Amino acid sequence: EAQVTQNPRYLITVTGKKLTVTCSQNMNHEYMSWYRQDPGLGLRQIYYSMNVEVTDKGDVPEGYKVSRKEKRNFPLILESPSPNQTSLYFCASSPGTGGKETQYFGPGTRLLVL
Amino acid sequence: RKEVEQDPGPFNVPEGATVAFNCTYSNSASQSFFWYRQDCRKEPKLLMSVYSSGNEDGRFTAQLNRASQYISLLIRDSKLSDSATYLCVVTQSGSARQLTFGSGTQLTVLP
Numbered sequence: 001e002a003q004v005t006q007n008p009r010y011l012i013t014v015t016g017k018k019l020t021v022t023c024s025q026n027m028n029h030e031y032m033s034w035y036r037q038d039p040g041l042g043l044r045q046i047y048y049s050m051n052v053e054v055t056d057k058g059d060v061p062e063g064y065k066v067s068r069k070e071k072r073n074f075p076l077i078l079e080s081p082s083p084n085q086t087s088l089y090f091c092a093s094s095p096g097t098g099g100k101e102t103q104y105f106g107p108g109t110r111l112l113v114l
Numbered sequence: 115r116k117e118v119e120q121d122p123g124p125f126n127v128p129e130g131a132t133v134a135f136n137c138t139y140s141n142s143a144s145q146s147f148f149w150y151r152q153d154c155r156k157e158p159k160l161l162m163s164v165y166s167s168g169n170e171d172g173r174f175t176a177q178l179n180r181a182s183q184y185i186s187l188l189i190r191d192s193k194l195s196d197s198a199t200y201l202c203v204v205t206q207s208g209s210a211r212q213l214t215f216g217s218g219t220q221l222t223v224l225p
Contacts, residue, residue: 035215042201042217043158090157102148103203103213105157 002027004106006091012112013081021076021109023091029104031094032074033058034066036087037108043090049074081113117141118204120216128224131192135219137202138184146205147178147185151198152218158201161187192223 004025013019025032033048035058045058049068063085065077074093078085091106120137127133139147147164162169164176164185175188189196202216 033213040217043215045213102160102163103150103158105159107157108155 002104004091004093004104006089006106006109008109009107010110012114014114015082016080019078019081019111021078021089021091021111023074023076023106024072025074025091025093025104026072027093027095027104028071029093029095030071031096031101032068033092033103034064034074034076035090035092036060036085037090038087046076046089081111083113086111086113116217117206117214118202118216120200120202121219123218124220124222126222126224127192129192129194131223132188132190133192133221134189135187135200135202135221136184137186137204137216138182139202139204139214140183141204141206142180142183144183144204144206147176148203149174149176149185149187150201150203150215152201153198161200189221192221194223194225197221197223 007022030051034046035043037043044060046064047066049055052068052071055066089109092103094101094103117140121135149161150158151161152158162171162176164178168177173190177186199218199220201218204214
């Protein structure tokens with residue numbers, strides 16, 4: 001089944017404790033991205049990647065890191081999480097090297113930073 | 115001003131009603147337009163792309179007005195299963211950020 005998977009789905013952590021949210025897609029898509037969704041603000045792009053080893057900042061990159069060592073994986077790293085990073089996070093992928101095609105989203109990761 | 119703005123909602127309509135959502139965008143160079151649907155606590159899924167000439171998919175009709183920089187979504191004969199949040203999405207020509215989402219309009223179809 002073609003899909004985007006994220007892990008973990010739910011995470012409660014404390015301020016400053018490094019964490020990684022994994023994202024994997026099995027559709028051989030070039031483009032992958034991370035979003036956070038907050039009430040009233042909609043989805044905001046954190047980082048995106050147009051291909052292996054090519055990543056760039058989105059709207060709200062501060063406090064996040066990403067890497068794209070393999071085509072299928074695009075982990076999101078929070079080196080020192082803070083309470084304002086409490087949010088719902090979505091990973092997405094799409095064919096092609098831009099984001100103009102249909103985005104396929106993962107199921108989301110709910111993060112609470114205490 | 116937000117780059118993509120949507121009707122604030124929420125919209126509560128009876129089953130069978132026709133409902134319309136609007137979305138305005140600020141960048142006149144925007145290239146592609148979409149409507150996504152998001153069910154509560156779930157991931158967004160593509161509902162339909164929006165083409166310059168307007169397009170229809172069953173009970174759903176999408177229209178684009180480039181001169182006025184807005185897109186619309188019309189839902190006819192609303193079903194209970196149409197209850198969701200509808201997200202307007204615009205791609206930005208020449209922008210590294212690629213995609214911009216509106217904050218969404220919540221629709222509840224009542225029996």
